[in-house]
Amino acid sequence: MTATDAQRGPVTTEPTPPTSPVASELLAAPVAGTFSRSRALRPTGKVLPEHARTHNRALVLQTLYSAGPQSRADVARETGLTRVTISDLVAALIAEGLVIELGQREDARPGKPATLIDVDRGAFHIIGVDLSEHEVFRGAVVGLDGQIIERDEIARDAATGEAAVLLVDRLVERLLARTSTPVLGIGIGSPGVVDPLGVVRSAPNLGWSDVALQERLAERFALPVHVANDANVGVLAEHGSSHHDDLLLIKIGHGVGAGLIIGGRPVVGGGFAAGEIGHVVVGTDGGPRCACGKAGCLETWLAVPRLTARLAAAGAQGEAAASARDDILREAGRRLGIVLAPVVGALNLSEVVLSGPAELLDGPLHEATVDTLRKRTMAEFNRDLRLRMSEQAEDIVLRGAAVMVLSGQLGVS
Amino acid sequence: MTATDAQRGPVTTEPTPPTSPVASELLAAPVAGTFSRSRALRPTGKVLPEHARTHNRALVLQTLYSAGPQSRADVARETGLTRVTISDLVAALIAEGLVIELGQREDARPGKPATLIDVDRGAFHIIGVDLSEHEVFRGAVVGLDGQIIERDEIARDAATGEAAVLLVDRLVERLLARTSTPVLGIGIGSPGVVDPLGVVRSAPNLGWSDVALQERLAERFALPVHVANDANVGVLAEHGSSHHDDLLLIKIGHGVGAGLIIGGRPVVGGGFAAGEIGHVVVGTDGGPRCACGKAGCLETWLAVPRLTARLAAAGAQGEAAASARDDILREAGRRLGIVLAPVVGALNLSEVVLSGPAELLDGPLHEATVDTLRKRTMAEFNRDLRLRMSEQAEDIVLRGAAVMVLSGQLGVS
DNA sequence: CACGTTTGTTAGTAAACCTTACGAACAAAC
DNA sequence: GTTTGTTCGTAAGGTTTACTAACAAACGTG
Numbered sequence: 001m002t003a004t005d006a007q008r009g010p011v012t013t014e015p016t017p018p019t020s021p022v023a024s025e026l027l028a029a030p031v032a033g034t035f036s037r038s039r040a041l042r043p044t045g046k047v048l049p050e051h052a053r054t055h056n057r058a059l060v061l062q063t064l065y066s067a068g069p070q071s072r073a074d075v076a077r078e079t080g081l082t083r084v085t086i087s088d089l090v091a092a093l094i095a096e097g098l099v100i101e102l103g104q105r106e107d108a109r110p111g112k113p114a115t116l117i118d119v120d121r122g123a124f125h126i127i128g129v130d131l132s133e134h135e136v137f138r139g140a141v142v143g144l145d146g147q148i149i150e151r152d153e154i155a156r157d158a159a160t161g162e163a164a165v166l167l168v169d170r171l172v173e174r175l176l177a178r179t180s181t182p183v184l185g186i187g188i189g190s191p192g193v194v195d196p197l198g199v200v201r202s203a204p205n206l207g208w209s210d211v212a213l214q215e216r217l218a219e220r221f222a223l224p225v226h227v228a229n230d231a232n233v234g235v236l237a238e239h240g241s242s243h244h245d246d247l248l249l250i251k252i253g254h255g256v257g258a259g260l261i262i263g264g265r266p267v268v269g270g271g272f273a274a275g276e277i278g279h280v281v282v283g284t285d286g287g288p289r290c291a292c293g294k295a296g297c298l299e300t301w302l303a304v305p306r307l308t309a310r311l312a313a314a315g316a317q318g319e320a321a322a323s324a325r326d327d328i329l330r331e332a333g334r335r336l337g338i339v340l341a342p343v344v345g346a347l348n349l350s351e352v353v354l355s356g357p358a359e360l361l362d363g364p365l366h367e368a369t370v371d372t373l374r375k376r377t378m379a380e381f382n383r384d385l386r387l388r389m390s391e392q393a394e395d396i397v398l399r400g401a402a403v404m405v406l407s408g409q410l411g412v413s
Numbered sequence: 414m415t416a417t418d419a420q421r422g423p424v425t426t427e428p429t430p431p432t433s434p435v436a437s438e439l440l441a442a443p444v445a446g447t448f449s450r451s452r453a454l455r456p457t458g459k460v461l462p463e464h465a466r467t468h469n470r471a472l473v474l475q476t477l478y479s480a481g482p483q484s485r486a487d488v489a490r491e492t493g494l495t496r497v498t499i500s501d502l503v504a505a506l507i508a509e510g511l512v513i514e515l516g517q518r519e520d521a522r523p524g525k526p527a528t529l530i531d532v533d534r535g536a537f538h539i540i541g542v543d544l545s546e547h548e549v550f551r552g553a554v555v556g557l558d559g560q561i562i563e564r565d566e567i568a569r570d571a572a573t574g575e576a577a578v579l580l581v582d583r584l585v586e587r588l589l590a591r592t593s594t595p596v597l598g599i600g601i602g603s604p605g606v607v608d609p610l611g612v613v614r615s616a617p618n619l620g621w622s623d624v625a626l627q628e629r630l631a632e633r634f635a636l637p638v639h640v641a642n643d644a645n646v647g648v649l650a651e652h653g654s655s656h657h658d659d660l661l662l663i664k665i666g667h668g669v670g671a672g673l674i675i676g677g678r679p680v681v682g683g684g685f686a687a688g689e690i691g692h693v694v695v696g697t698d699g700g701p702r703c704a705c706g707k708a709g710c711l712e713t714w715l716a717v718p719r720l721t722a723r724l725a726a727a728g729a730q731g732e733a734a735a736s737a738r739d740d741i742l743r744e745a746g747r748r749l750g751i752v753l754a755p756v757v758g759a760l761n762l763s764e765v766v767l768s769g770p771a772e773l774l775d776g777p778l779h780e781a782t783v784d785t786l787r788k789r790t791m792a793e794f795n796r797d798l799r800l801r802m803s804e805q806a807e808d809i810v811l812r813g814a815a816v817m818v819l820s821g822q823l824g825v826s
Numbered sequence: 827c828a829c830g831t832t833t834g835t836t837a838g839t840a841a842a843c844c845t846t847a848c849g850a851a852c853a854a855a856c
Numbered sequence: 857g858t859t860t861g862t863t864c865g866t867a868a869g870g871t872t873t874a875c876t877a878a879c880a881a882a883c884g885t886g
């Protein structure tokens with residue numbers, strides 16, 4: 001192993017080498033949940049004992065990751081595996097540098113004192129990149145727990161096509177230079193349609209079509225790279241703080257997009273365009289003209305530039321202006337509720353999360369959305385539906401990108 | 414084994430005994446896809462080699478089931494497992510009576526002639542029951558290939574509550590008496606909200622709330638019983654003929670419901686009420702009053718009684734009446750499209766299926782739905798969306814119920 | 827008829843997890 | 857201070873699973 005390897009990659013060449021991609025999905029996906037297309041009925045693959053091992057390895061890692069330092073015996077009880085098997089798996093994980101022993105447990109209990117073990121949370125860093133903002137590409141060095149360690153950003157200056165790719169390149173390079181800890185992988189949230197191989201099929205804002213971002217960066221930096229749509233990445237971050245298996249994230253910024261997790265698994269969609277609801281028409285009474293040619297698209301009601309422009313037009317001073325601003329926000333919320341109602345109804349969602357500028361979303365808009373949803377769906381079925389603001393604020397894509405890498409590389413989230 | 418067992422049940426006491434329910438889901442669900450709640454992230458279970466075995470067993474069965482008679486070597490090539498392993502698995506399946514040898518292959522090829530094997534398609538029958546119609550409970554004895562062997566029905570006579578349960582009892586009893594072949598299990602599609610344990614949480618039309626249908630019937634008939642919502646059952650039947658992993662079924666009858674498969678897995682929803690879209694409000698221009706208290710619910714536009722009443726009011730004779738009838742159907746289709754647009758957009762669905770009276774649905778209504786969907790979603794993302802009529806006609810729930818049993822008991826569909 | 831091909835089985839091996847058993851280390855009770 | 861019971865981690869041995877290697881049987885082909 002060279003010094004570069006030691007600095008940049010995990011100890012093993014491949015932390016989770018999927019012998020058969022299909023089987024690895026079967027086993028790892030329910031624990032993790034990357035955006036690889038879940039192959040289903042017809043061509044399902046075989047499962048070998050070694051795949052079971054891979055799954056159990058991830059299970060141990062997940063247990064430690066989410067419950068923190070504990071003894072091998074604790075992990076055994078939690079997972080249902082025997083102490084013997086846990087010892088074996090943990091030994092392998094320690095050899096790989098993913099788990100460390102922390103010494104003996106302090107508290108006074110009968111019996112032999114436990115040796116605490118934990119995921120070595122300082123062992124790796126993750127590079128997260130957010131390409132969803134219009135003016136700037138943001139990136140961060142993220143710790144295994146999701147904490148932001150270093151930030152960096154690079155002005156986009158309306159760069160498109162190859163120039164934009166080079167900016168991403170430069171940003172990642174700068175971020176890598178900022179950490180001396182081995183890097184587990186690079187996670188990128190991009191606008192547009194991204195396929196499971198990390199090819200940006202189409203991102204009009206960036207002038208990208210069929211840009212093999214994952215391949216290019218993986219080659220350039222010799223690290224695992226995961227790329228997905230920004231909203232789909234965002235919902236991963238939100239999923240961490242939520243205990244629901246069904247989750248819809250509405251990401252409102254320059255455009256409007258959604259990320260969706262159903263049954264604990266991210267939804268990608270037949271054409272990899274799941275969540276692209278910005279250009280769904282709302283209501284049956286027309287609406288503002290949209291750049292896409294239609295009228296009354298969700299974006300025309302809800303996109304931040306539209307909202308701010310409309311609020312500015314309503315004026316800043318006086319009671320009448322305040323009331324007008326409230327009406328604007330309320331109407332936007334109502335429109336969102338109208339689009340969400342069929343989705344919430346069809347999927348019987350238990351949680352919807354809003355992400356975007358809190359000063360716009362977290363007030364009359366939020367209230368109106370809740371209100372509209374209640375009025376337009378069957379209350380009996382959707383009684384426990386929660387609509388809440390994101391807890392991740394601005395960093396939702398960065399942290400989601402980290403979660404994506406964590407999922408993809410370690411089967412942990 | 415008693416004679417009754419031999420006649421009613423599979424040869425083994427439990428064809429697919431899930432040692433750990435969670436692990437069985439992990440392994441069998443992608444192949445099968447029952448309506449058991451897919452447990453996800455946090456409490457994922459261990460996977461033992463024996464679970465891998467269970468999965469591979471189902472894989473062999475699935476291969477034989479869908480590709481028909483073939484040699485062990487063929488199955489080995491298809492699944493990626495070795496001939497040795499396949500021989501072993503097949504031996505077990507033959508011992509269980511699920512697979513039979515058909516003699517040597519006829520065609521002339523070099524090498525030792527192959528012994529053909531196949532699922533013993535005559536080994537079991539399945540009881541399918543459809544409780545979704547308003548006036549009658551329908552049932553059938555269904556073959557493993559989904560063919561209807563015997564039919565029966567029982568007039569509901571507005572029975573509700575316990576009386577309705579007893580009718581189901583009687584219907585199943587009569588169906589069981591009609592076959593002397595061992596029965597693999599009983600599948601039931603019920604209106605309302607059904608939880609994964611087969612408890613009908615709420616079915617207003619039948620006056621049911623928290624009726625433990627699965628438990629009662631399983632006890633009464635000593636057979637595996639699977640119960641789910643009628644539309645959710647229906648989509649299973651449709652999934653067989655479709656090669657898509659994402660599928661939405663809209664079932665239009667006395668009410669309007671939907672069944673949804675995403676990533677090859679049925680969607681149940683947080684409150685087990687996924688697909689309950691009948692009372693989602695359509696559009697922003699009001700609409701007919703609904704029994705639920707709201708106005709403009711999807712059902713008020715689309716439910717068969719409403720449609721037929723409106724068509725009758727338009728008159729039967731003359732060109733003007735025909736045009737008015739067309740308008741009514743077109744408006745209904747448009748309303749359906751309005752509700753579907755956000756769902757299709759959010760999930761990037763590739764296939765939507767309509768089930769119900771073809772004379773109402775398969776014409777102007779269908780056209781208007783397609784048209785509306787196209788006008789209200791982003792064409793670029795949903796280019797390959799197909800909206801088609803069901804191929805199952807009236808038997809969709811019966812056959813879906815059979816698929817559900819097949820899935821649940823054998824991991825096959 | 828020799829040869830290559832294909833099938834299905836036998837025998838042995840490797841991996842994974844289990845059960846059983848044990849030593850070490852501790853608290854609590856006597 | 858000793859005994860008792862508990863808990864932890866490990867060792868040894870067994871079972872299950874699927875693999876590789878090898879082979880006999882049965883067939884077409886040249």
